[in-house]
Amino acid sequence: MGVPFAAMTLRTILYLGLAIVTAMLVTALVRALPRDRSRLPSPLSAAVGIGIGFITNFFDTLGIGSFATTTSLFKFLRFVPDERIPGTLNVGHALPTIAEAAIFIVIVAVEPPTLVLLILAAVAGAWLGAGLVARLSRRSVQIGMGTALVAAAALFIMSNLKGSHFGLSGTALGLAGTKLAIGIFVSFCLGALMTIGIGLYAPCMIMVSLLGMNPIAAFPIMMGSCAFLMPVASLRFIRYNALSLRAALGLTLGGIPGVLIAAYLVKSLPLLWVRWLVVIVVLYAAITMLRSALHGDLEPIVDEAATDHRGDDAILPIPKG
Helix, strand or coil, X not given: CHHHXXXXXXXXXXXXXXXXXXXXXHHHHHHHHHHHCCCCCCHHHHHHHHHHHHHHHHHHHCCCCCXXXXXXXXXXXXXXXXXXXXXXXXXXXXXXXXXXHHHHCCCCCXXXXXXXXXXXXXXXXXXXXXXXXXXXXXXXXXXXXXXXXXXXXXXXXXXXXXXXXXXXXXXXXXXXXXXHHHHHHHHHHHHHHHCCCCCCHHHHHHHHHHCCECHXXXXXXXXXXXXXXXXXXXXXXXXXXXXXXXHHHHHHHHHHHHHHHHHHHHCCCCCHHHHHHHHHHHHHHHHHHHHHHHHCCCCCCCCHHHHHHHHCCCCCCCCCC
16 A cells, blocks of 8 residues: 555656756756857758657657667768767757656656665766766777677567566565665666766666566656756766757757657657668768777768867856755
């Protein structure tokens, strides 16, 4: 009898927390706009950014994921400088991810202490990770993201062959003792890795299942972690100007409608062929990213104004929550 009440209370707290981080992120974006106001994107650039946001978040809502696919499209289209992709991903996909969480965190089938501690660990990892990634050189980001894309492709293949639960299963709805400590440590690492472009969903599903939890418990953990860590990481990327603001706004403007249409109108699609196509595209992006790091390629960028951020050393103040 106490579980439904606890779940309802926790769900209310999660929604309140989402509202707070949303307000903080929107405030930071509004305060960042003046520095780019004099360099408006071309209609083509704006349309491409919004289109990428719609497509990637549409399929993210249906279970494909958004980080690897967005990185692949950015690389293929030469749309954003490589060193700015991590920040653009986190900032641009943050609000669509919050929308996903608000829609799908309906049944919180996880013990409250486990959920809260794992989310806090992921947020802490993202806060530290974003500060490091925002200062990395182009080559370091290329190596990190190329490796992340290879890992993403491997996880996509496992998911295609074994199913979304990777063939793993468990029954527990919470963790304690050593397993909880392991879960906190891994969540911290996953939060940090997400700032370099490694999506959290698939690794979190594997972690939860290996620790003996019911795979259903992974969904509020995954969505809650991403919905909180992405705005927190975004504050640091915005502060250090380590993103393409135009591309990030395009992802947001296209992404939110993509989430709503996928969640309320489409709901499900036969996606097996899409998943295998994603594997091919992601592997291609991984190879080109690592090749760029190896040869030091400086490819022309569609969004030319996005290339000059390293000359702007101004650090913006972070809004207080």
